[in-house]
Amino acid sequence: MLRFIFTRVSLIxxxxxxxxxLAFLLIHLVPGDPIETLAGERGxxxxxxxxxxxxxxxDRPLLVQYGFYIAHVLRGDLGISVITHQPVIGExxxxxxxxxxxxxxxxxxxxxxxxxxxxxAAVKRNSIFDHGVMxxxxxxxxxxxxxxxxxxxxxxxxTLHWTPVSGRISVAYFVEPVTGFLLVDALxxxxxxxxxxxxxxxxxxxxxxxxxxxxxxxxxxxxxxLEVLNEDYIRTARAKGLPPHWVIGVHAxxxxxxxxxxxxxxxxxxxxxxAILTETIFSWPGVGKWLVESINRRDxxxxxxxxxxxxxxxxxxxxIVDLLYGLIxxxxxxxx
Amino acid sequence: xxxxxxxxxAAVVPTQTPPHPFVEFWGYFKRNAGAVAGLTLIxxxxxxxxxADFVAPHSPFLTNPDALLRPPFWxxxxxxxxxxxxxxxxxxxxxxxxxxxxxSLLIGIVVVSLSLVVGIALGLVASFFRGxxxxxxxxxxxxxxxxxxxxxxxxxxxxxxxxxxxxxFAVAIVVLPHYVRITRxxxxxxxxxxxxxxxxxxxxxxxxxxxxxxxxxxxAPLIVQATLGFSTAILDAAALGFLGLGAQPPTPEWGxxxxxxxxxVLRAWWVVTLxxxxxxxxxxxxxxxxxxxxxALDPKLKR
Numbered sequence: 058m059l060r061f062i063f064t065r066v067s068l069i070x071x072x073x074x075x076x077x078x079l080a081f082l083l084i085h086l087v088p089g090d091p092i093e094t095l096a097g098e099r100g101x102x103x104x105x106x107x108x109x110x111x112x113x114x115x116d117r118p119l120l121v122q123y124g125f126y127i128a129h130v131l132r133g134d135l136g137i138s139v140i141t142h143q144p145v146i147g148e149x150x151x152x153x154x155x156x157x158x159x160x161x162x163x164x165x166x167x168x169x170x171x172x173x174x175x176x177x178a179a180v181k182r183n184s185i186f187d188h189g190v191m192x193x194x195x196x197x198x199x200x201x202x203x204x205x206x207x208x209x210x211x212x213x214x215x216t217l218h219w220t221p222v223s224g225r226i227s228v229a230y231f232v233e234p235v236t237g238f239l240l241v242d243a244l245x246x247x248x249x250x251x252x253x254x255x256x257x258x259x260x261x262x263x264x265x266x267x268x269x270x271x272x273x274x275x276x277x278x279x280x281x282x283l284e285v286l287n288e289d290y291i292r293t294a295r296a297k298g299l300p301p302h303w304v305i306g307v308h309a310x311x312x313x314x315x316x317x318x319x320x321x322x323x324x325x326x327x328x329x330x331x332a333i334l335t336e337t338i339f340s341w342p343g344v345g346k347w348l349v350e351s352i353n354r355r356d357x358x359x360x361x362x363x364x365x366x367x368x369x370x371x372x373x374x375x376x377i378v379d380l381l382y383g384l385i386x387x388x389x390x391x392x393x
Numbered sequence: 394x395x396x397x398x399x400x401x402x403a404a405v406v407p408t409q410t411p412p413h414p415f416v417e418f419w420g421y422f423k424r425n426a427g428a429v430a431g432l433t434l435i436x437x438x439x440x441x442x443x444x445a446d447f448v449a450p451h452s453p454f455l456t457n458p459d460a461l462l463r464p465p466f467w468x469x470x471x472x473x474x475x476x477x478x479x480x481x482x483x484x485x486x487x488x489x490x491x492x493x494x495x496x497s498l499l500i501g502i503v504v505v506s507l508s509l510v511v512g513i514a515l516g517l518v519a520s521f522f523r524g525x526x527x528x529x530x531x532x533x534x535x536x537x538x539x540x541x542x543x544x545x546x547x548x549x550x551x552x553x554x555x556x557x558x559x560x561x562f563a564v565a566i567v568v569l570p571h572y573v574r575i576t577r578x579x580x581x582x583x584x585x586x587x588x589x590x591x592x593x594x595x596x597x598x599x600x601x602x603x604x605x606x607x608x609x610x611x612x613a614p615l616i617v618q619a620t621l622g623f624s625t626a627i628l629d630a631a632a633l634g635f636l637g638l639g640a641q642p643p644t645p646e647w648g649x650x651x652x653x654x655x656x657x658v659l660r661a662w663w664v665v666t667l668x669x670x671x672x673x674x675x676x677x678x679x680x681x682x683x684x685x686x687x688x689a690l691d692p693k694l695k696r
Contacts, residue, residue: 072532079536083548195677198680199680201631201648207669208666330541333636352550
């Protein structure tokens with residue numbers, strides 16, 4: 058097991074270097090002078106240009122510059138936003154909880170509906186329910202979620218007036234940030250109205266972001282359950298006279314869940330892709346919206362730092378999923 | 394793998410001539426109603442795209458200041474002049490959707506061919522020259538897979554500048570790792586088989602071994618991936634268009650049309666709904682077709 062952990066963790070180093078290299082090159086590849094790009098100013102006077110050039114280390118060879126960049130990154134210095142003049146890492150840290158809150162709710166939503174739907178579809182194979190689940194999940198999988206969000210806004214916000222159109226909470230409430238997760242903070246503050254407001258703001262983005270994972274989880278659970286239900290030990294369990302729900306819920310589900318767990322782990326990247334779109338539609342103040350805005354404002358340090366940080370998060374989550382997977386499933390850790 | 398299954402089948406029933414591979418494939422394929430429906434829709438969309446100039450009632454760019462935000466014909470105040478209504482500057486939505494089909498299919502074709510060609514080349518190189526070359530290529534692909542796909546595409550577009558061509562290029566790069574990984578995995582399993590050894594013994598050169606001996610036997614999973622790749626390409630390009638990083642207005646690209654229509658969510662539902670339905674239907678059709686192809690081409694599932 059130790060060897061497995063060691064090999065898996067050591068694999069992350071070249072990947073991390075690669076992502077930093079990509080982020081580093083971004084500033085050099087963007088059209089225009091890299092110093093003006095970093096400073097966010099056009100036509101800097103020559104004296105200041107030379108000073109900045111030395112300050113950023115642009116007078117050194119590219120490889121040395123990359124070394125400096127890595128050193129800065131490892132110290133947590135990801136540059137300064139051109140627009141707000143705040144450190145990129147601070148802005149990211151302030152916005153990231155909103156994205157995490159949205160992402161976790163979306164995964165929970167996907168699990169709560171996707172798992173039972175997949176299980177029932179597998180147990181009642183070829184029934185109307187099964188075909189319905191498969192049809193709906195393929196549609197969900199094909200869904201342009203930016204359009205799906207607009208549709209839900211038309212229906213629930215404009216026609217039925219059930220949910221607000223955008224933002225995270227009504228301006229009427231002030232919640233002391235403790236964890237950064239508004240739902241938790243609202244509960245902690247003891248304002249029932251604030252909690253309700255935060256919840257009603259969360260519902261539509263959660264559904265939109267959860268749609269693709271929901272479809273993937275339902276399909277994966279179904280096919281994995283179908284495979285397990287054909288196994289001999291299931292027949293044995295049935296032959297012993299165990300109640301069907303026990304056979305399905307305990308014997309089958311435990312083994313069927315292994316591939317599903319992997320798929321959920323792999324959905325993290327998909328989730329952040331979705332978050333970029335979902336946050337843009339619902340004006341959700343998270344890192345996805347922040348990154349899209351950074352492009353429109355030509356705020357390249359933000360794009361550079363944000364891409365690096367998001368990439369690192371996905372990398373770490375994938376690592377954790379892999380390690381957990383090795384823990385659950387001995388076959389994996391011994392084959393590598 | 395497909396070749397192996399077929400030779401096995403032939404060995405079991407030696408008296409019959411095996412059906413032509415395509416006939417056999419079609420036999421499996423047509424039993425899948427969803428896949429046939431998907432194929433039908435794709436054919437219809439392709440025909441609309443090819444004959445867009447003749448089918449579309451108006452020019453996709455022609456504005457009419459007297460017909461702003463007209464609803465579709467079945468809604469109150471709609472007419473058959475603008476069957477699916479008109480947008481905020483009086484352009485016919487149906488015509489724009491039909492011309493958009495052309496763009497979406499073009500995006501699919503360009504992205505899939507680009508990533509398929511480069512992906513096959515890199516995957517074959519990785520599997521033939523093991524060692525450092527393989528490690529370098531596969532590590533690079535892992536790095537690309539680490540970044541969320543849309544984020545990587547956004548970074549690439551930020552470097553190259555927004556526009557349809559750059560968006561297609563960005564999406565092609567983003568989906569590249571899938572093709573490389575599939576090609577390498579299948580090629581590696583093929584390389585250990587005796588027919589490859591035999592071909593090597595006969596003195597086949599490297600290019601011949603790569604493209605003529607091994608590649609044809611790797612095609613089944615690549616065809617499936619390419620079909621599913623159409624849906625990814627159309628979705629991702631539309632997402633970029635929606636974020637203002639893909640095709641630029643007034644191009645009648647479906648994602649760009651949606652981005653344009655966002656401010657009319659409250660007043661004119663048809664401006665928002667229709668381009669989305671077009672994207673969803675096309676993407677769904679390619680996914681159905683891809684699933685059907687996989688079932689029909691995968692010998693493991695054959696009964």
